[in-house]
Every structure is written in C-alpha cells, then in structure tokens.
Amino acid sequence: MNDAPRPVRIAVGLWLAIAVFVLFTTAGLWFQRGEIERLSGRPSGEVTNFLVAITVVSVLFAAGYGWLTRMFLKRKNWPRIALSLMAIVHMLWLLLVGVSPAALVTLLLICVAIVFTWQARTAQWLAEVREQ
Template sequence: MNDAPRSVRIAVGLWLAIAVFVLFTTAGLWFQRGEIERLSGRPPADVTNFLVALTVVAVIFAALYGLLTRLLVKRKNWARVALSVVSIVHMIWLLLVGVSTANLVVLLLICVAIVFTWQARTAQWLAEVREQ
C-alpha cells in the first residue's frame, strides 16, 4: 500500500470510512429505538424486526466493502468492478429505505469513492501488476 498512488489511498480510506459509518449509523438506530417506536406508531416487535433487518444489511455491506477494499489494495482489478456494483446496490437500498441525513452522507461518500476508484492513476497502478 505504501507504493500506491494518492488516488488509491484516498479510495481505500473512503471505502473503509463508508463501512464504519454504516455500522455506527445502524448501531445508533438501536439507541433511538424508543423514538422510532413513538414516531412510527408501530409495535415494539415490528421496530425490532426492522432494526434487525437493517443491521443484517449494514453488516453485509460493511463486510463486502472491507473485503473488496482489501482485494483492491492487493491489486485485484476486478475488485474495482465489484466495489462499484456493491456500491450501486447499496445506493439503491438507501434510496428504498428512505432519505435521511446519514443516508445522504453515505451516498455522497460512495460517489466520491467511486470517482477515486476509477481515476486513471488507479487504473495505471492496477495495470502495473499485469505488466510484471
């Protein structure tokens, strides 16, 4: 990773930041469970089921980001494509769940991470492995 260009280091940092932010945001929802029950008017069991589903999805996305970022650092070119596909699915998921400040932050981070992941210097760095 020390030989990686700045664009790669920024992309890696952004992907990992997204994973951590998603996990912390989801954990924060558990602390606001009572408020969610009050605002939604749903029974506690429904809110719990909703939070469990959100948590499972968040852990899956965070794990995928972590794994694929690690593979990107190992110069696996296909990891770039996989990160992009996972992030697009994640963006669709966020839009389906609903608009919130946290979701908008994640959407913005994903967009910036994709830009750095697909910069020419990143592609060149990944191609150097194939040339050796």
C-alpha cells in the same frame, strides 16, 4: 499500500470509512429505538424486526466493503468492479429505506469513493502489476 498512488489511498480510505460509518449509523438506530416506535406508531416487535433487518444488511455491506477493499489493495482489477456494483446496490437500498441525513452522507461518500476508484492513476497502478 505505501507504493499506492494518492487516488488509490483516498479510495481505500473512503471505502473503509463507508463501512465504519454504516455500522455506526446502524448502531445509532438501536439507541433511537423508542423514538422510531413513537414516530412510526408501530409495535415494539415490528420495530425490532426492522432494526434487525437493517443491521444484517448493514453488516453485510460493511463486510463486503472491507473484504473487497482488501482485495483491491492486492492490485486486482475485479474488486474495483465489485466495489462499484455493490455501492450502486447500496445506494438503491438507501433510497428505498428512506432518505435521512446519514443516508445522504453515505451517498456522498460512495460517489466520491467511486470517482477515486476509477481515476486514471488508479487504473495505471492496477495495470502495472499485469505488465510485470
């Protein structure tokens, strides 16, 4: 990654930050389980099922971001497309689950990561490998 231009390093950092932030946000929900039960008025079992589902999806997104970022660093173009598509699905999922401050931060991070992922300097860095 030392030879990567600044936009690539920023994009990689953002994708990895999104993965970590998603995991920490999900872990935080488990600590707020009692509050979720109280606010939703749902029984404990339903809240647990909801949290398990959220956890599974979050781990899948985090693992996907991590793996695709690793592939992106190998200077392949397809992970850039896959990261963007996964990010769009993630944004839609966040909007469906419900808007919260953490969701808004995640949405902002995703938008900025997509911008850096698709900058001209990033495309040039990827194209240099194909030219060799």
